[in-house]
Structures are given as C-alpha cells and as structure tokens.
Amino acid sequence: MELLINNLGHGFAVALTVNNILFCLLGCLIGTAIGVLPGIGPVATISLLLPITFGQPATTAIIMLAGIYYGAQYGGSTTAILLNLPGEVSSVVTTLEGYKMARNGRAGAALTIAALGSFFAGTCATILVAASGPLLTSVALSFGPADYFSLMLLGLIISAVLAQGSVLKSIGMVVLGVALGLVGTDVQTGQQRFTFGVPELSDGVGFVSLAMGMFGIAEIILNLERPEQRSVLAAKVGSLFLTKEEFRRAVPSVLRGTLVGSMLGILPGGGAALSSFASYMMERKMSRGRHEFGNGAIEGVAGPESANNAASQTSFIPLLTLGIPANAVMALMVGALIIQGIQPGPRMVEAQPDLFWGLIASMWIGNLMLLVINLPMIGMWVKLLQVPYKYLYPSILVFCAIGVYSISNNVFDVYQTVLFGFVGYIFSKLKMEPAPLLIGFVLGPMMEEHLRRAMLLSRGDVMVFVERPISASMLAIGAVAMIAMMLPSLRKGKDKALAE
Template sequence: MIDHLVLGFSVAFTFQNLLMAFVGCIVGTAIGVLPGVGPLATISLLLPLTFGLDPITSMIMLAGIYYGAQYGGSTSAILLNLPGEVTAVVTTLEGHKMARAGRAGAALAVAAIGSFFAGTVATLVVAMAGPVLTAVGMAFGPAEYFSLILLGLIVTTVLAQGNLFKSLAMIVLGVALGLVGTDLQSGQLRFTLGFMELFEGVGFVPLSMGLFGIAEIIRNLEDPENRAGSVARVGSLWLTRKEFKRSVPPVLRGTVLGSVLGVLPGGGLALSTFASYMLERKVSKYRHEFGNGAIEGVAGPESANNAASQTSFIPMLTLGIPANAVMALMIGALMIQGIQPGPRMISEQPTLFWGLIASMWIGNLMLLVINLPLIGVWVSLLKVPYKTLYPAILMFCAIGAYSVNNSVFDVYQMVLFGIAGYFLIKLHFEPAPLLIGFVLGPMLEEYLRRTMVLSRGDMIVFLERPISAAFLAISALVLLAMIVPSVRRKKDEALEE
C-alpha cells in the first residue's frame, strides 16, 4: 500500500493536478457557502469542461468540489443559520447558537479541524479498503454483479429522504430513462419516440444539469430573498483549552461513524451527520448544553460528514456502484472519458485510482489552510443576492449542454428535464434516486442479460450462486423492513379515521 500511495502522491503532486485540486477546493467551498447551489448542480455544470482535461486531473477537480462543499456548508450554517448543504442542517442547531454567543470563530475552527482529521483518516480507510474490495469484486460474475446492483438500488430507495414509494418510483423512472437508445445486442432503437438524436440514449449531461441545475434555479426563485440577513461576527478563530478537550471525543466518534456510513448507498452523508448529532446528545457530559450552543454538536457532525464524503468513493471506485447522486455524476464523468469504474480499475488505471486517493489528503490540507484565512471572503459571498447569480448559472448551463455534442437538442433536453425536475420537487419526489437509477439501469440490464445467456435462461442461477443469493436475501429483508412498518402505519391511520 505504501508503494501505491507513493505512486499516488507522485501523480497528485504535478503542477496541473495541484492547481485543479486547489480550484476544486475553492469552488467547492464557495458553492457550499451559497445556499441553493450545491455540489450536484455545480459538478453537473462543470462536466463539459472535463472533456478537455486528463481523466485524473478532471476527477481530482470534481472530488475537490465535492468534499470542499462539505467544508463550505458549515460556514453559512454557523454564521447565518442557513445551511448551504443538506449535511450542514445539523450544524445550524448548535453552530449558530455558538455564533450568537460570540463564539462563531471557535465553531468555524472546530468544524475545519474536525473535517481535516476525519478526511485524513477516511483517506487511509479508502486506501486500505480499495484493494480488498477490488479483490472481492474480481471474484464476481454477472449474476453477483446483477444482485449487487439491485441491492444498491434498493438501499438507495430505503435511505433516500421522503416517501419510500416515491423514491422507488424515481429509481424505476431512472432505470427506464437509462434504457432509451440503441439495444447493444440487437442494434434496434427503443423508446426513442421517433427522435433520431436519442439513438445513443438520453444525454447524461443534459439530464443532470436539468434536474440539479435548472430545477434548483426555478425552485430558488420561488423563495423570498433571504440572504440579506445579518451575518454573525466571527471573532477569534482560536479554541480555548476546554473547548479543544471537549471536541476531541466527538471528532473521533464522528470520524468512525462517517467512515462506516459513507459507504452506504443513498443517504449515507446526511445519515452520518444526524447519527453523530444524536450520539453526542446521548453520550456527552455536556448534553444539558445542547440546544444552546454545545461545541460537541458541531465537532461530531462536521467530522462525520467529511469522513462520509471520502469513504463514499469506495463503492464507486472498486465496484462501480455510486453511493449517492454525486458519485453517479463521477461515474458519468469517467464513462464519458471511456473509463469504466469497477474491480479492474486498480489494475487497469492505477495512476487514476491512487492519484485520486492521494489528492484527497492534499485537498483536505488545502481546505484547512485556505478556509479559515478566507472567512472574510465567504462572509462577503453570503451577501451576494441570488438575482445576480442565477442568470450566469443559466448561461453556463446552456453553454455546457450545447458543447458536449454541439447539439441544440441537448439544450432542449436540459430544459425539459429542468421543468420536470422542478415539478418533481414540488410534488416531493427526490430527484437524486432518479440519477442513480439512470446510471445503474444499463449496468443492471447488461449483467442480467449476460447471466441469462450463460445460464441459457435459467433464473435459478441467481439463487444457486451463494454470493448472489446473499445479496438478494439482504435486498428482500431491507425492503420488507421498510415496507411493513409503512403499511401498518397506514392501516392504523385508516382505523383511527
């Protein structure tokens, strides 16, 4: 592993890769600070730019945006009581109370230090777990991969926010959209509705930019302008001896929780922050301070979300399974470059795999160094009205969608998916599972058909192979564990009426 990490750092320490890591961290922090933008929309916007970059360089930049957003989200949560990221919602509970008590600097400092420590540990976890999972994945056949992808889709459905059945509907819709285009075995067009432009399938970039760029702009324009609120004074960025001592155990616990839960498909990031906060409320000696600015309520969740953002790369890099919608975008970026994430990635793309892992540690160090000195810049950014931001975002969306294939049809696709995404949000359908289903759907079909060819159409093969049968059993148990309580709840409500 040491030799592999040496290779990774030799790749990551080139000027171009260091520059792109820095750019990714700065952009990620900025969009994390700005509520209503987020890494999904930003990475979707920047996907067209990655075509002209080396695959390693582009992934380092996109990864920097992703975990940089986890850092940035805490800034607006603490200073303005406005979470820039969903993972920063928990931080508002204690962080803004600390800011109102004159300890905003301490809250920002512990968020940055905890995130750096958690990111460092999680990077080592990724480095150690990657080869192990890759070795396991190499033993998989088509049946095992089909069952694993099915498990990933079901877990994504279960852990997604909102209604279970709506999440399931989004997964199914995503899978259906992924099947549009030319059948690779027969060469026949399917589900194209007569549009020849869809012979290669629905565009990944127009879909993602529409769902997470255009739709978010429309939704944000509905909200009243609320960024003009007062920003808390930062004050000293130093922790007192007591605050530092109180912060160490929550940071350690949050790091462990985030490292484990980040691997889960679906809501691992949000789940890790909420789990860390609830754990601290139960085990802290100072739980009577929770709700009034307990530093444990910032240190634990911020460490957990940064650790989870790093370990969410594990299933994506080693098995080709996205742990969340951002990882689905990462897979899309790699596939556009002709690289298929999976068990063969370490052997076929060692410089990409280990270079990306090494860049995670470098990026975390950059974030620690640049974030606290630039607090004044982020405070100024919080005061920018949204009406000056969205026209520029719209322009970049249109340019990005067009530049992929030099096709106006792709711009139309983006607008259509943007309008559809807006109505999905209004109807409380979460779009993220749709994107994961879109990425995994074609893979699910491919492995199903391969298995059927090898077994000559015998479906029992999925149960005859032990690993496949285990994945299917877990899928059934997870689904039942969520459906049964929901059905019982509805029956109870019907009886009460």
C-alpha cells in the same frame, strides 16, 4: 509494513519535488473552480487541459489530472450545499440535507464538515489503497454480474427510505427514474429504445441535464415564486464554524461514511455512485440525529461527503492494479499516459514505481491542499448567498447552460436541462421528491445490464442469483428491509420520526 513505509517514503520523495507540488496545487485549484461552477465537469476540463500535460513528465501529468479529479469532487459539494445544484451523481445526496442546512443559516457549518469529513476519508482511503490495493482487486474481481444486480437491487429497495413524504410517491419516482434510464441504445442488442428517432437520445438522457434541471433550475423557479423566503436565506449566513454539538454528531457519521465509501469505491461497476446514497441511507437509519433528517441534519452531509471522497480515492484501485479505468475521468488519464508512452496495465506497480507511489502520495498531499484551500474560502462562498438574487440567478443559469453544453458540445443537452427544470418544478408542486428519481435513473440501467448479462451467462437460469453467496446475501438483506418497511409498528415509528 516496513515495505509499505519504504514505498510510501519513495512516493513522497517523488511527489514532494517543487514541480510536482506546483502541478498538484494547480490541479486542485482548477478542480475546485470547475467543481464550483455548475455543470462544468472534470471530463471536459481534463480533455481541454490534456495538451498542457504533454510537456511534463508522466508522473507530474497524472498528479495534476488527479488533482483536478478530486478537486472537482470537493468543489461540487459547494454548489450542492449553497445552490441545490448537484453536478455529479455523488453530490445529489449532499443537496438533501446540505441545502436545508444552508436555508437554516448553517451553510458555513455544512461546508466545513464536508471539507473536514472528505479530508479524513481521503486520508484513510489513501492508506488503504497503498496498503492493500492488489488484495482489494481480488475482492472486486469476485463480483460477478449476478452480484452487481443484487447489490443494485438492494440499493433501490432501500432507496424508498430516502422518501421524505409518501412511500407510494417515492416508489413512483424510482420507477419513473428507471424508465428515464432506459432511454437510449440497448446494451445487449443495440436496439434504440424511446429515442423517437432523435440521434442525441441514442446515448440516453444526460445525467447532468437531468440533475441540474430537476434540482437547480426547478429550485430557481420556486425561489422566484416566493421572494420572502429568499431574503431570509440571504440574511442568515450564520457562524462558519461547527458548534460542539454538531461536531460530536458528525464524527460517527464521518467514520461510517469513510468505511462504506472505501468498500464500495473498489467496485468498478458503479460502486462509487452508490457510496453516497448508501451512506445517506445508513445515517438516516442509524445516526443519533436521524429525527432531524429532512430539516438539515449534519449527519446527512458528513456521512455522504466522506463516503464519496473515500470512494473516489479507492476507485483508483482498478486503474492502478488492473490498468482498467473505472470512469470517464480515469479513461482520460489512461489516454494521457499512453500519449506519454506508458501503457497502464497490470504490471504498472513494478514497471512504474515512481508513477504508482508518487500518485498515491500526491493523493494525500492533494487532499491536504484542498483542505487548506477550501477552509479559508468557505467564508467567501457563503457570502455568495448575500448576492441579490436578481443577479445571482441569471449567472447560475448562464453557467449551467455553458456547463451542460460543454459535456458533448451539443445544444440539445441545454434544451434537455430546461425541460427537466420545468418538470422538476411541477414535481415539487406535487410534493414529489426528485432524489429517488435520480437513484432510479442511475441504478436502473446498471441493474438491467447486469441482470441481462447474468441471465445470458447462465443461459437463462435464475438460480444464479441465489447460488452465488454474495448475491444471495444482498437479496436476503433486501428482503429483510422490505419486511421491515411493511411491518406496521416500524412504519408508525418512521411516520412519527418524520413528523417531528
């Protein structure tokens, strides 16, 4: 404990130099800005800004890049809540209740709880990283392919709970999502699947194109169709602050979200992506406001937002202790370090204590800065809704197009987005929810990859899924969830809940 305090003290001494604070602030500002702009993600931004960091010491460079990374996470929830535009996997869930809250005139409250929840979760997760990073690494390493498969399967089974209407339709959407996820190069054989000879499809359908199209663009078409609802939305901005009741309801959700996010974030194989889904499902089943889900329940924003921020902090653990980046943003940070002459690896804690502890301290400082930047700006963001829609929607479309194009500098992605926009519009006419589709799209390919790898390693023996304790317990929970869903008494309860 004393050692931890000493180390953290050292970290704060490193992070609190004027130069490092300025770069942390700069990173947070840029991150928030690109997070708010739909489609422009941290990967494109960091790769553009990388040359700026060459002139700075390695610690400063990493502090700034980390600021952009979690700044973008913060900013991303703003567009998800206000405009139904999820730019990242994690903010898909935020749109579900957040956008409904905005339509009810509670946009300010949704943004406030997102910021407060994220800050609390970020603080807890940072302490966790500092206190037990190396210990948690061994937990992550004990997850084999069979365990990942069972975890993802559990996620898919429970995702049927996400359905707001018919269970059959939502299972259909999950399956369609899995099918879309199969497009591209087969990981095991290199075979092209469903690419129709289009080279752009060989790396699969783009997540951002799919999410932007299905949610954002489809929503714009729907809004243009019904002018009367738009004006209601514009008129009702409502109070920016949380009511006492809202605050009381959100607290337990934030706590649960923080716990779930911190745990799942440690897993390098897509744990962070799962965290906000997992938290949403939990809130929907456990929170006091579960009857309001589907109509703008604050728990549905507070839980997932806390979870995804906690996960984005703990997902630094594999990078800091093993030297293995958990996602594309961290791969870029590794690149930045190598250019600086530092090889991130298992010995980084001992070899680069300034970098390691400085980064951890700056994570917390960055979270604090984001809170300070974001809270006063909520009023401004909410005013965005009062911009006449005839000006707002063309600008959204332009930013979406630029953002999607910037992902791989290819117009194909823009066409893809347009196509998914129309598909999403048709789906909403058919009352089919796009959220289960996106979950299938994200989890399906990962599940397949781990399933086949597990089978390859076990030489085709399926027993591996029940022999491993982690995998077996996931499957057991999944089975219980399935049985619970099929029990008629519980089904009735669910229908009643949805009817309210």
